[in-house]
Amino acid sequence: MTGDVAVLGAGMHPWGKWGRSFVEYGTVAARAALADAGIGWQEVQSVVGADTVRGGYPGYVAGATFAQALGWQGARVTSVYAACASGAQAVNTARAQILSGMADVALVVGADAAPKGFFAPVGGDRPDDPDWLRFRVLGATNPAYFGLYARRRMALYGDTVEDFGQVKVKNAAAGALNPNARYRRAVTAEDVAASAVVADPLRLLDICATSDGAAALVLCSMEFARRHGAANPVRIRAVSTVTPTFPKAVLDLPDIATDSTVAVAPSPDSFRASIAGAAYEEAGVGPGDLSLAEVYDLSTALELEWYEDIGLCGTGEGAKLVQEGATALGGRIPVNASGGLASFGEAVPAQAIAQVCELTWQLRGTAGERQVPGARVGLTANQGLFGHGSSVIAVR
């Protein structure tokens, strides 16, 4: 038993292509989270930033950058990088500090100004870097990997491109109700089918965009929350940051090959399933307890895989859930009530934090038109490049 930490505040900068600095976005999100928590920045004892590249300096920075922008006040500072899992590791760092008594209240911030088009490795000749190699040797972009997973699902389970399109239709409908989403327009199956193929069988509207955006959370001890008048706050009960286990037998970004299964039999569970599994175990809840989930829909087909990996259905049954409407708003178990990456796009250091913001608003019952009625337990699932798991379970 590790104990709960309270989510005292949540805030975002709207996502889109705004053409400004990540520092500006992060500061707006941080101030929104502090205002939501009802505390001043100078009360914060620890600031944890999820890293991005700062222009003009070849390094990954965040914590101190946000602390400087908000006004140096001497707080403990941490910066974390775990690719798309950076936000979850930032949440986990703040949580560990609170549970260990190092801080009563912490500010977690992630923000980015993402380049247009395909993500690519930073410059230079770096043949030691698997991410550089997959671009250099194969031209294998992120959508290429999403295409491989999608085509594999079609072969194994009979998924169709129409099933994939339904995920976009569902998430766009939810995103249309979210003022922080970049895309706020309903999308039809015909729209998806009419968009250009990017990586067979996936089309432009099957694949998430890159965006600017920011998200922030104020986390604190249960005692601090009580002192600040929050008797029954949203609580973070589990954070999973697991690595895969050897041999990782499913081809995954950014690797060119899988681990060999010659010496050791692979686990029957996929890496993605183990991410959620660790969170369920730590929280003492299971898939049947969930009111909603926010999963990492880099592609529509990948969302279907997450349904299976977080235990909403059996292997190969993901498409059936979206066909039935079970994962839509109003369905049995809404997934990506926020609109997901389909509606937000990727702002890498911010997205795992943004998922927890959505859970916070849903569990408080303040999610407006996209509210999941009576939400009590929510799960986020995400995955960072190079084997970073990421899942958060929040309860009310």
Added chain:
Amino acid sequence: MVAGWFTVDTDQEDFRLLGTRCSACASVFFPRQDAFCRNPACQGGEPAEVPLSKRGRVWSYTDSRYRPPAPYMSDPAVAWVPYTLVAVELAAEGIVVLGQAAPGLTTADLVVGMEVEVVPGVLHEDAETAWTTWHWQPVPAAPAEVRS
């Protein structure tokens, strides 16, 4: 491009990807892993270079309809021609290896589970240099009975 990933100066028949095999646990690694064994249950043996199976079965495939960004090498003055990517299961090594398909192959030519083989190919060339690579291509059908 990257040394030691495949045989050089071999004809198409003998062309192979090169990996390493741990002498202690027999795990195979591609790209080659000359410094250590990544099996957590293995104390680590001397890695030895090993040619990978020439043939495997398609795990999945996709294509690239838009020009990938650098460090992929392509000439922006030349119209983009999509290429196909194939992930191939090699049974003896227990691994899946990604690669480009031989030029001209499209996703319409492929099916998950079909047999393919590795052949030498060219990744990019300019006036001075041709960067070589490996390609996957379907195994030719057995020759029809010779008729006189």
